[in-house]
Amino acid sequence: MSELDELMLALGEAGGDKSVLADEGIAHLSVSGSSILSSRQVEGIDVRTKEFRNGISAKVVVREGVKLAKPVHLCFGVLHKKGTQKIEMDVRLEKNSSATIIAHCIFPKAEKVRHIMDAVVDVGEGAEMRYSETHYHGLSGGIEVVPKLVVHVGKGGRYYTDFTLINGRVGALAIDYDVHAGENAVVEMTARVFGHATDDIKIKEKVSLDGENARGLVKARVAIEDEATAEITGITEGNAAGCRGHVDCTEIVKDKAVAKAYPFVQVTHPLAKVTHEAAIGSVDKRQMETLMAHGLSPEEAVNVIVKGILK
Amino acid sequence: MPLLAVDNVVFGKGPDGKSPILDGLTLAIEPGEVHALLGTNGTGKSTLAGLIMGCESYRPASGEIRFDSRIINGLAIHERARLGITMAWQEPVRFEGISVADYLSLRQTAFDPAACLELVGLTPFLYLSRMVDRSLSGGERKRIELASVLALRPRLAVLDEPDSGIDMLSIQDVINVISEFKKSGAAVLLITHREEIAKIADRASQICNGRIICSGTPEKVAEHYKARHCLACNGVECHYV
Numbered sequence: 384m385s386e387l388d389e390l391m392l393a394l395g396e397a398g399g400d401k402s403v404l405a406d407e408g409i410a411h412l413s414v415s416g417s418s419i420l421s422s423r424q425v426e427g428i429d430v431r432t433k434e435f436r437n438g439i440s441a442k443v444v445v446r447e448g449v450k451l452a453k454p455v456h457l458c459f460g461v462l463h464k465k466g467t468q469k470i471e472m473d474v475r476l477e478k479n480s481s482a483t484i485i486a487h488c489i490f491p492k493a494e495k496v497r498h499i500m501d502a503v504v505d506v507g508e509g510a511e512m513r514y515s516e517t518h519y520h521g522l523s524g525g526i527e528v529v530p531k532l533v534v535h536v537g538k539g540g541r542y543y544t545d546f547t548l549i550n551g552r553v554g555a556l557a558i559d560y561d562v563h564a565g566e567n568a569v570v571e572m573t574a575r576v577f578g579h580a581t582d583d584i585k586i587k588e589k590v591s592l593d594g595e596n597a598r599g600l601v602k603a604r605v606a607i608e609d610e611a612t613a614e615i616t617g618i619t620e621g622n623a624a625g626c627r628g629h630v631d632c633t634e635i636v637k638d639k640a641v642a643k644a645y646p647f648v649q650v651t652h653p654l655a656k657v658t659h660e661a662a663i664g665s666v667d668k669r670q671m672e673t674l675m676a677h678g679l680s681p682e683e684a685v686n687v688i689v690k691g692i693l694k
Numbered sequence: 695m696p697l698l699a700v701d702n703v704v705f706g707k708g709p710d711g712k713s714p715i716l717d718g719l720t721l722a723i724e725p726g727e728v729h730a731l732l733g734t735n736g737t738g739k740s741t742l743a744g745l746i747m748g749c750e751s752y753r754p755a756s757g758e759i760r761f762d763s764r765i766i767n768g769l770a771i772h773e774r775a776r777l778g779i780t781m782a783w784q785e786p787v788r789f790e791g792i793s794v795a796d797y798l799s800l801r802q803t804a805f806d807p808a809a810c811l812e813l814v815g816l817t818p819f820l821y822l823s824r825m826v827d828r829s830l831s832g833g834e835r836k837r838i839e840l841a842s843v844l845a846l847r848p849r850l851a852v853l854d855e856p857d858s859g860i861d862m863l864s865i866q867d868v869i870n871v872i873s874e875f876k877k878s879g880a881a882v883l884l885i886t887h888r889e890e891i892a893k894i895a896d897r898a899s900q901i902c903n904g905r906i907i908c909s910g911t912p913e914k915v916a917e918h919y920k921a922r923h924c925l926a927c928n929g930v931e932c933h934y935v
Binding site: 678 | 747749750770771772775776780781783786787789790791800801842846
């Protein structure tokens with residue numbers, strides 16, 4: 384079996400759609416370790432890639448006014464038990480363009496794997512980017528994932544991102560996102576993670592609402608069990624008139640797991656408004672009682688509630 | 695033989711810290727009977743509902759609750775639910791990430807979720823894919839809770855003020871739901887403040903100060919309720935005169 388076939392098999396098992404590789408209307412990039420196994424460009428998008436010792440770099444430009452009808456698919460993985468993969472991404476959406484990017488990061492056999500993502504994103508004036516990243520890490524927990532992202536969203540631009548890691552072990556995760564929103568820009572960031580055993584989850588998501596009437600939502604949904612730990616920092620700064628921001632963190636804790644949440648809000652303009660809410664604890668008693676009154680056992684009720692918040 | 699028998703149940707402590715919230719309460723509901731429970735605020739109606747359902751920290755200090763002749767005092771909520779008891783809370787909780795369709799199918803039943811929504815006056819295609827979260831109004835959430843209880847096909851449904859939060863023009867929807875329970879052969883304990891809702895019951899009782907002070911036809915109990923009579927203490931303890 385070729386490495387690409389193996390990667391696609393793992394992608395399918397992780398819930399991804401491997402048929403996108405065959406679709407000539409869909410741009411994609413598949414990377415195993417530091418090898419680019421497959422890629423395709425479509426009209427309106429330029430992708431330049433380079434391999435280096437422990438990873439790859441990719442520069443993606445969606446040209447002015449281009450609205451990609453189909454999502455761009457990215458698949459990054461390390462198929463061996465050990466290894467390091469560094470991804471350097473530079474994504475630019477030019478004025479009034481739009482793109483949806485669906486990324487799968489797959490490490491099914493990871494025992495000692497490092498996955499480092501270093502990304503810079505520029506969403507131009509009136510442009511819209513939707514970025515969805517789903518991870519599958521296997522069951523050993525021997526993985527370290529370090530995604531770092533800096534985003535600038537221009538006037539009237541929109542940037543939506545969600546990060547999902549709810550199947551398999553997390554290992555050690557340290558997300559660091561920093562997003563700057565210009566005038567009338569909209570930013571929404573969501574992270575959903577389910578930690579088990581000794582998983583260690585650190586999520587830091589920051590939105591600076593720098594332009595007038597910018598909007599921001601930072602949302603985290605985390606469930607942890609066994610002896611897992613989670614530390615969630617959601618930061619929103621309101622720095623201009625009419626900005627509205629909200630930080631919303633919910634963590635469900637089971638067994639001996641330990642969760643911390645740091646919703647941090649700062650306002651430097653009298654006409655800006657930023658709010659926050661954080662809830663950490665065991666599963667809500669009234670929710671449990673309601674589901675149990677429907678005949679679900681306590682374990683089934685917890686599963687339904689946890690799956691719901693991670694959905 | 696009653697389906698549900700609450701026999702001389704004592705529970706909790708009232709605001710004075712001395713007298714119990716339920717003070718030797720006795721109530722029986724026959725199979726297929728719709729039984730309305732009337733009473734002013736704070737008289738123990740919702741407490742009784744919580745005791746019948748077996749909610750956490752709701753265990754009688756004394757007395758028995760029997761379902762189908764079986765003492766259920768020690769059973770957990772889901773064990774009672776599996777016997778056929780269920781409940782619609784006065785203020786149903788919200789669930790993030792659970793669609794109405796999924797909520798109505800939590801347990802496999804023969805009842806179609808769409809049909810249940812229609813019975814509570816909601817258009818299925820507008821609601822099945824919506825989430826049971828804060829995006830629903832109080833009235834919508836309440837109707838969906840009623841639909842979910844219907845979908846379970848219970849033997850006993852405890853409905854805690856199913857009409858509260860529902861606009862006056864839609865009261866007929868609540869009456870339809872109760873009629874549907876009746877058609878299916880289920881018994882209903884119907885906690886309500888509205889006479890027009892209570893009237894559809896087969897029997898009614900009035901609760902005051904943790905005790906049943908009057909039982910009979912809904913009309914008789916409603917008249918008694920409106921006349922503000924307390925036969926148990928003549929108003930000395932409960933001030934219900």
